Amino acid sequence: MHALPLAVMAFILYLAAASWQGLVLARRVPPRAALVRSFGALGLLCHLPLAVGLLTQGETLLPGVTTSAVLASGLAVLVLLGVSLFKPVLNVATGLFPLAGVTLLLATGMPSPEKGTGMTPGIALHALSAALAFALLAIAAIQAVLLGVQNQALRHHHFRGVVQSLPPLTTMERILFELVWAGMALLTLSIASGFLFVDDMFAQHLIHKTVLSLAAWVLFAALLAGHHWLGWRGLRAVRWTLGGCLLLLLAYFGSKFVLEVLLARP
Template sequence: MQALPLAILAFILYVAAASWQALTLARRVPSRPELVRGLGVLGLLCHLPLAAGLFGQGQALLPGLSTSAIVAGAVAVLLLIVVSLFKPVLNAAVGLFPLAGAALLLATGLPSPERTGGLTPGIALHALSSVLAFAVLAIAAAQAVLLGLQNQALRHHHTRGIVQALPPLTTMERILFELIWAGLALLTMSIASGFLFVDNMFAQHLAHKTILSLAAWVIFSVLLFSHHRLGWRGMRAVRWTLGGCVVLLLAYFGSKFVLEVVLNRG
């Protein structure tokens, strides 16, 4: 089966799962977590072959934009489904599933970089920790948006709708910081392995990625330190989380987009 039909089918399944969960948040339909997970898994089954196929085509030292986008989306969906079995994070599917599907659709039309060398164990560790860090922090971003909506509703004394559908505010905040801790640990591993195993970072156009990744690391570290020592929470935590995720998004995909799409360099 060709890539585009698979990508379209995955997108439809992801949107269907997200739509049901959105209607659940709006209290228009009953909660059906098994249905949402099932649709997500079916979408993932269409998604994963495309990721595997791209790794077979584009075997550059580090994955290109198309491979990175498709693999990051698949890992984020997989992690969300698995974590939702233990933590009440399935509501994040409302934003995460459609974004993963949209990224899949867009990335199927992008070129893959030509082969420049095999993946060494050190480079593989760097790539794996990078995509896991991005996936975990993407879930944290979706969680932060929901937390922000919950905060705003409570500030305006709206106690129905989304406030009733979401877990308690303290639970939402605890899960957010647990996700940030996990994401920061993986981001630390990614940055450290990059310095250890990736050579000629400026020659490989990785300087911007490194600087922005370090900036994101600082943002998340400041947030966690301030939460622990200064009691940062609520909308301040939401803004810092989203700010860090935007910087990380630019680090992982911004320079690749400019190089591979705008400047057409493999």
């Protein structure tokens, strides 16, 4: 099947799942976790062939912007579906699923990567750990947004609406830091494997990614240290999480988008 029909099907399924969960947050419909997971899983089944197709085109060094975006968004959906079986994080689907669907639609209109000799196992480890780190930290970013909304509502004594549908504030914060810890571990593996297996991490086309990834790592490390030693939480944790995720977004996709899409360089 061609890429566009699959992308459209995935987008519709993701949007259906996100819409239902959004109505749950607004207290318009009863929770139906199995329904949301089912639509999300069906969307992922349409998503995966596109990711596999891009990966098997065998790029010469690191995945391009199209492959990275499709792979990272698919992994984020997969991780969220898995984690939601054990943690109350399914509300993140209201933001994540539409983003994954839009990513697929946009990817079908972007230039396809040129075929090459394929990735080595070391480069594959680097690419996979980077995609998993971004997936987990993207989930953490949406969790941080929900936590910020909840925190602000409670500060202004608004106890109805979305706040009633979310888990307790302490649970939301605990899950946020668990996601950041897991994402940091994978980000550390990604950076370490990059230095080990990429010939020159500070090459012209990689220096922005390297510097921004290291900056994001430092920011997340400071957040975790501040939480452990100084008790950082609430809106401060939200801001630091979103700041680190923004740096990571620029690191993974900013320079690639400029080089591959705007300047049309491989």
